[in-house]
Amino acid sequence: MIKVTNLSYIYQQGMPFEETALSDISFEIPDGDFVAIIGHTGSGKSTLIQHLNALIKPTKGKIEINGVDITAPDVDLRAVRRDVGLVFQYPEHQLFEETVYKDIAFGPKNMGLSDDEIRQRVLDAMHFVGLSEDLLEKSPFELSGGQKRRVAIAGVLSMRPKVLILDEPTAGLDPKGRDEILNQLVTLHKENENMTIIFVSHSMEDVAMLANNVLVMNKGKLAMKGSVADVFERSAELREMGLDVPQITELTHRLIAAGVDIRPDIYTVKFASEIFAELLKEAENV
Amino acid sequence: MFKDITIGQYIEGNSFIHKMDARVKILLSLIYIVILFLISTPVAYALVFLLTAFLVWLSKLPVKYIIKGLKPMLYILIFTSILNLFMTGGGDVLWTCPFLPSLKITEQGLKTAILMVLRLSLLVVVTSLLTLTTSPLMLTDGIEKLLKPFEIIKVPAHEIAMMMTIAIRFIPTLSEETEKIIKAQTARGADFESGNILKRAKAMIPLLVPLFISAFRRADDLAVAMDSRCYHGGKNRTRMKQMKMTWRDGVAAIVLVLASVLLLAI
Numbered sequence: 001m002i003k004v005t006n007l008s009y010i011y012q013q014g015m016p017f018e019e020t021a022l023s024d025i026s027f028e029i030p031d032g033d034f035v036a037i038i039g040h041t042g043s044g045k046s047t048l049i050q051h052l053n054a055l056i057k058p059t060k061g062k063i064e065i066n067g068v069d070i071t072a073p074d075v076d077l078r079a080v081r082r083d084v085g086l087v088f089q090y091p092e093h094q095l096f097e098e099t100v101y102k103d104i105a106f107g108p109k110n111m112g113l114s115d116d117e118i119r120q121r122v123l124d125a126m127h128f129v130g131l132s133e134d135l136l137e138k139s140p141f142e143l144s145g146g147q148k149r150r151v152a153i154a155g156v157l158s159m160r161p162k163v164l165i166l167d168e169p170t171a172g173l174d175p176k177g178r179d180e181i182l183n184q185l186v187t188l189h190k191e192n193e194n195m196t197i198i199f200v201s202h203s204m205e206d207v208a209m210l211a212n213n214v215l216v217m218n219k220g221k222l223a224m225k226g227s228v229a230d231v232f233e234r235s236a237e238l239r240e241m242g243l244d245v246p247q248i249t250e251l252t253h254r255l256i257a258a259g260v261d262i263r264p265d266i267y268t269v270k271f272a273s274e275i276f277a278e279l280l281k282e283a284e285n286v
Numbered sequence: 287m288f289k290d291i292t293i294g295q296y297i298e299g300n301s302f303i304h305k306m307d308a309r310v311k312i313l314l315s316l317i318y319i320v321i322l323f324l325i326s327t328p329v330a331y332a333l334v335f336l337l338t339a340f341l342v343w344l345s346k347l348p349v350k351y352i353i354k355g356l357k358p359m360l361y362i363l364i365f366t367s368i369l370n371l372f373m374t375g376g377g378d379v380l381w382t383c384p385f386l387p388s389l390k391i392t393e394q395g396l397k398t399a400i401l402m403v404l405r406l407s408l409l410v411v412v413t414s415l416l417t418l419t420t421s422p423l424m425l426t427d428g429i430e431k432l433l434k435p436f437e438i439i440k441v442p443a444h445e446i447a448m449m450m451t452i453a454i455r456f457i458p459t460l461s462e463e464t465e466k467i468i469k470a471q472t473a474r475g476a477d478f479e480s481g482n483i484l485k486r487a488k489a490m491i492p493l494l495v496p497l498f499i500s501a502f503r504r505a506d507d508l509a510v511a512m513d514s515r516c517y518h519g520g521k522n523r524t525r526m527k528q529m530k531m532t533w534r535d536g537v538a539a540i541v542l543v544l545a546s547v548l549l550l551a552i
């Protein structure tokens with residue numbers, strides 16, 4: 001379980017460029033949850049997630065992960081970072097090794113594992129992100145953008161974190177690459193029931209498709225938290241924050257306004273198509 | 287680690303010093319630095335110190351910030367002062383090491399050490415003052431203008447200025463990038479701090495490779511962007527913002543020249 005209490009963070013405190021990035025944020029995430037963080041650009045999402053594996057120390061407040069206070073001065077940072085894997089935005093920019101294998105093995109190697117164990121983990125991680133084993137000995141710089149992204153994600157997965165955090169994992173990918181990565185996240189979550197996955201996204205469609213719960217950031221504050229349905233219900237407020245609801249939700253809301261009798265809590269195209277199919281059937285029977 | 291470096295940063299403002307012409311500021315800073323190395327009496331140093339304090343006050347910059355800029359210099363300052371303290375001979379011997387008689391502090395050594403520290407600190411303060419109050423663009427424009435006359439002897443003034451502009455422009459970008467890569471590799475268990483020199487040098491690879499790749503990518507992008515906007519060097523280029531000298535520059539120049547004469551006289 002992740003428990004954040006009264007977290008505040010100020011960049012460059014005491015300098016002329018001082019900037020309050022987070023103010024008084026509290027929330028809890030139970031084990032095995034699938035959480036989306038949304039918010040307008042500059043709202044503090046990236047700053048928030050970097051706190052969760054102690055890359056940034058809070059200016060104020062407390063963060064507990066599985067009962068361990070990771071803001072304590074004597075905390076074992078390596079253990080924290082092993083348990084909480086963080087995939088940065090554009091993670092392919094941090095690839096550096098000669099081969100894909102070595103790059104994915106970087107994390108496990110730093111953990112001091114045996115060669116056999118490392119090999120096993122690398123292969124597992126590649127399997128999870130859908131990379132074929134032919135690529136093992138290739139240079140990561142020869143791969144396509146989508147493949148590079150997967151190598152980078154595998155580099156974090158190979159550490160077998162209990163919590164996986166991804167900052168805009170699909171930014172800059174084409175629709176196919178995007179869908180593949182999202183589907184792999186869903187599979188990953190299904191196969192590892194206790195793994196908590198947190199991801200930052202600007203796409204309301206992705207949020208509706210993947211997440212159970214949503215945290216909404218606005219100007220450094222936690223504006224809303226709750227289930228996908230709870231959050232998308234408050235579409236007017238979301239719009240005020242420069243956010244939106246999924247397009248399909250927008251469509252159904254307009255249909256409702258035009259007098260069609262359908263439920264308002266439709267967030268995915270898949271669900272909408274079922275509802276619309278029923279509606280059509282009814283119409284034919286009349 | 288890069289955040290402590292204040293040289294090269296610019297803080298907006300509209301103080302007397304902010305409003306001065308970049309060319310004049312650069313020239314006066316140069317004169318100031320020369321003076322700093324010409325004077326040697328304690329009285330002169332006291333006066334220069336006062337003059338510098340006055341300039342800092344005039345710039346309306348937070349003093350805390352200026353002092354912070356000296357921090358990265360701390361080791362150099364300590365190193366040079368120790369070196370000067372023990373290596374300069376002359377005058378009365380103030381202290382002799384009980385175990386190593388050849389190691390001693392002389393009056394002259396103490397004097398030189400103090401003056402050296404003052405000299406270096408003031409040097410850093412004034413150069414910081416120049417860059418903190420002049421936008422990088424104005425600064426390089428100023429340098430270009432000042433170098434113009436040397437084009438007769440084939441000094442590529444515009445190219446030098448352009449390279450400096452680009453270099454300065456990319457300092458924050460690259461330091462941001464460095465910070466990000468350090469964080470990303472730290473998240474994968476990389477350790478940049480412990481171990482002996484060899485181990486630490488090796489630990490830099492996961493940082494340096496991505497950093498170089500991104501620097502080259504940025505250089506490439508920039509070259510394409512400049513090309514596609516028809517950039518073709520300095521010939522016949524005009525400026526959107528013309529530099530103008532005002533009464534401020536006159537006053538500043540007169541004050542500094544008078545101060546120099548006075549300082550060199552004592």
Ligand SMILES: Nc1ncnc2c1ncn2[C@@H]1O[C@H](COP(=O)(O)OP(=O)(O)OP(=O)(O)O)[C@@H](O)[C@H]1O
Binds near residue numbers: 020039047
């Ligand atoms: N290294 C830094 N130094 C100073 N200020 C920063 C730094 N990183 C972020 N900030 C500031 O903190 C605030 C929050 O930034 P953050 O990167 O967390 O936003 P974000 O929600 O991730 O935005 P985006 O959607 O654009 O990625 C912004 O106002 C930003 O300018």
Ligand SMILES: [Mg+2]
Binds near residue numbers: 045046047089167
């Ligand atoms: Mg971000």
